[in-house]
Amino acid sequence: MGEVAVPDRTLRLAGDSYDREYSEPQIARRFATYARPHLAAALAVTALTLAGAGLGTGFQVLIARGVDTVARSVRPAALAALIAAVVLVGAAQWAGGALAAWLSARLSADMILGLRRDAFAAVLRQESAFFDQHPAGGLVSRVTTDSEAVSGLVSQTFAIAGQVVLILCMLGVLLSIDLLLAGVTILLMALIVVVSFVHRRVSRRWSRQEQRAVGRLNALLHESVGGLPVARNFAQEGTLYAALDRANRQWFAVSRWTRLLQNSFFPTMLTATGLGTAAIVLFGGHQVLDSRLSPGQWYLFIQTLSLLWWPLMNLSSFWGQLQQGTASAERILSLVDAEPRVRQSGHARLDRDTSIEFRNVGFRYSSREAVLDGFDLRIATGETVALIGHTGAGKSTIVRLIARAYEFDAGAILVGGHDIRGLDADDYRRRLGIVPQAPVLFKGTVADNIRYPCPGATDEQVLAVARLVARGDWLAPLARGLETPVGELGRNLSAGQRQLVALARLLLQDPSILLLDEATASVDPLTEAHIQEGLEVVLRGRTVVTIAHRLTTVRRADRIVALRQGRIVEEGRHDDLLAAGGYYADLYDRYFRHQAPDFDPQQPKQAVR
Template sequence: MAKTMANQPKQSRHLNRFYYPLDQAVEKPFNWKQMLRLLGYVKPYTGKLVPGAIIAMFISTLIRMAVPVLIGKVAIDIAIKDKDTGFLTYLVIGISILYLVSYLANTFRIKWVNILGQNVIYDLRRNLFSHVQHLSHNFFDKRSAGSILVRILNDVNSLQELFTNGIINLLMDVVMLIGIVVILFVLSPPLALAVMVVLPIMFYISTKLRRNIRRAWQDVRIQKSRLNSHLNESMQGIRITQSFSQEEENTEFFNGVNTDNFESERLATKKSAYFGPFVEMSNAIGTVILISYGSHLLLLGEANGGIEIGTFVSFAFFLGMFWEPISRLGQIYNQLLVAMASSERIFEFLDEQPNVEEKPDAKTIDKMKGHIEFDKVQFSYDEDRIALHEISLEMKPGQTVALVGHTGSGKSTIANLISRFYDPTKGAVKIDGNDLRDLKLDSLRKNISVVLQDTFIFSGTIMENIRFGRPDASDEEVFEAAKVVGADEFIRRLADGYQTEVEERGNILSAGERQLLSFARALLADPRILILDEATASIDTETEMKIQQALRKLLKGRTAIMIAHRLSTIREADQIIVLQHGKILEKGNHQELMQRRGEYFDLVKSQFQMLNTL
């Protein structure tokens, strides 16, 4: 048994590493309502692009169906039979003109449907991204960044072929099929019935393939999601991977995920390709019937219930044309299956509603004082773990309140509730006497700035990053904010100063420099409430002392919530709240809590002893 496990590929032993229960294939019938909803994105363009493309499609389709009749019934049965070369010449010129008109119509059709498709894809991706931007933190807690990227990029891209070609081609092929069937029955009902005897069999087989093909394309989307998730995590964690020399392990796992993605693509393509051979087989059977039974009718002659040579030639033309749209319909059907698999995943996100919802009659706070109250607040991230146990506390306007406690005590949860990233399970969080659930989210969050330990720097210039929270700020205001937090000095040492381009996550900057930029960004927004969540953890002691001096000025008149394990940073706080397992153990300022010799005293003492040991 041990030997078997030792020889087992490593990726199989980590099979559940990127297993997402919310990202599974779902067996459902073809959802026409969903398809109609998808086609609703075409509605804004029905004024010009759609009518133009449809008219051009009808012109080219009618010409294609008219030409075989002109060749068979007119050119052969009339002009050639009567040896009328003049009429035949005019007929050739007329057919040439029709082909030219058809060429022009197809050119405009292709142009218009491509413009239509690109606009629809643009709108869909914009709507999806905008919707995801407004979803609650709970949504992102349950999904990896890679799986979200797949839906916004790959799943939307997979609809492009449907909108640029599929819809119009579907309409064109249906019109052509109906037209051909009508013409064939007009030319010769017995021969038309004979060549179409294979259609019921073909319809039965294609119906049997639907479910398997659609499930296969669903699986492709899921495997792509897992592959992107792994790539996203691997790139973000490359330093950790290299630090522990796990490049080979990570590569082997990637090979496993990549193999799953390859196999799902191969299987889906294989199943989709089944339709083509069936069409070819049907075409071959129809051709055999046409030659055998058509020759018999041709020998009988029109006078004896048979057909003429022109009708036979027209049938040959139309038979070739008949299987062409059927073959394309098979491809379009595959596109529809892919589109259905992708649209299910897209609409799942679009139908997702924020856990933190804004009431229709929500109020706006123009001038926030910053008076914060927690009224018997209980909160759970999930049913099994309560993060806060009916806590009540008050933070007065202009106060600096420090939250201390061991990891998991509920400090960051309190900060998240103040920003209303989550809503309490019980009780209420109030600002200036208003329940946060009664306020507009924009109005609330524009008055709050948050500085996290793991700060995020966007790609762009340093100026743009500082100005992120307040885009209309002047350059002078940006400079002043940077000076106040001590960031101006290191920024001006850079080659391009404030116009220095920083890469994704600000990798060209040190951790302390990134933290200083996040301070400047938060302070430039001029918030009434400032939340510092382990914000000085990445800054050295000397820099921290400079920032503490700046914060004394900046926090004046603002309500500040400081979360810190380094207790030296919170000595001057107006109120210190000691938390443990989601409950408040102690409240008071530094001197009061030290005199009580309780939990806070023990925390300070343990940190002091640790520093002396070092």
């Protein structure tokens, strides 16, 4: 691949708002909690790792001493005993290493399973606002890609522990041979450790940037694949490709520097250890010539020294992988620790009273101008209220606050006379039904999606509620009736059919409060008629708040609330407000008048009602 020119500022990727930084001890303590349920396996891996390091050292010492023994007196029995001992120790080391690797892999998988469960649970407890701010692809990347990197971190931890023990054992052998030469070796090792720690700090920073770049690329891929049909309709495939190419190049630029740091470190350490070995050989050779060290001791020292450098270099080479795993651990732990802004602090349950009241409520999406400021509204039990207004008037905000998608900043919202924050979250969600403009269906059949809020519902119950919606006329066009597969996100069904499935699902749920974002806003007249028939059944006897875009919706409402910039301008019934000739009448002429069946463009405004 050719050189990619990326400005330095593009390599500094900002994290998400919930990202945190954790020290290595903090990460270790957190992962210890995931290892605790598998303590027996962790202890077994630790014991086998320590035993393997000891056997590795003993294996080399055994050969060295055996060579000295054979050199002094070659006896067949001694040689046979030496060979047997070497074979036994080598076999034990191999068997212990294989068992440790198997247990380590299993332990790592069990720990990552628990970590992924916690990460997914953290995603589930977030409010809807969280998903407005953070792309789904980035969250998926944390749960999958980052957890895979963390899995490698767990295995590396045991490998590093074994290398550290092996180094300590080797140092013990060196110190037993010659204190002066061992001291020189320790100084060289200290220099290598210092360089390793400097490298660790730089490598971790770049590894963190790389994981962020991967997350952004995954998020963009997720968005691009989902939006490809729209891009194709506008002949904008090139735009999608260009955006993906920019993200990919950004990842490449960051990844290149990360790999450069990781891959250059091992050759540097190899050169340093080679020079160190040469220095020790030269210095030890002079000691042999001066008779301060025997040739056998010098040979054993060099052999042990060569074995010492290898685990030390392995330990150093682990730093790059360790930093990538640590960066991924930070990202996934940040998700696990992300606290939802919307919190339910009580366990109150709704009874027959499902009234809704806003008392002096204030809300803003960010530090910019407030969307609601001192807002008051009361909706009686069983009342249908239609919210209308221009874009940005606050209609969706009111519905989202009732649905607990966002936390309000001031005032109080009461539902059934209870503070909405003091309601039992699960009970409130069961009593609350929501129908957006574009309902979400899950992969499966039509029946599966209707049954979604009540998994235990029988086929007869599902068929019954399906027939209540538009008298069941919508079922005939379905290829296999209720067993028709809906496809991914319901793409096998038309927009109107998806809405009808959503209404049937709502009937099976049987909520007490309904929040509707104009279910008929983007369908044809025939489908709208079916949906309106379904809505008549769904709305009966329930408290309803609907965002109105259709004339049929505002006419059906018990009360219309006209909003402008987060404030109520007018409220009342359709005919009364139209007769008043105020703000609602102006909205009616702009948005609803042409929807009347007897609409005549030549008639004066407000003549058609």
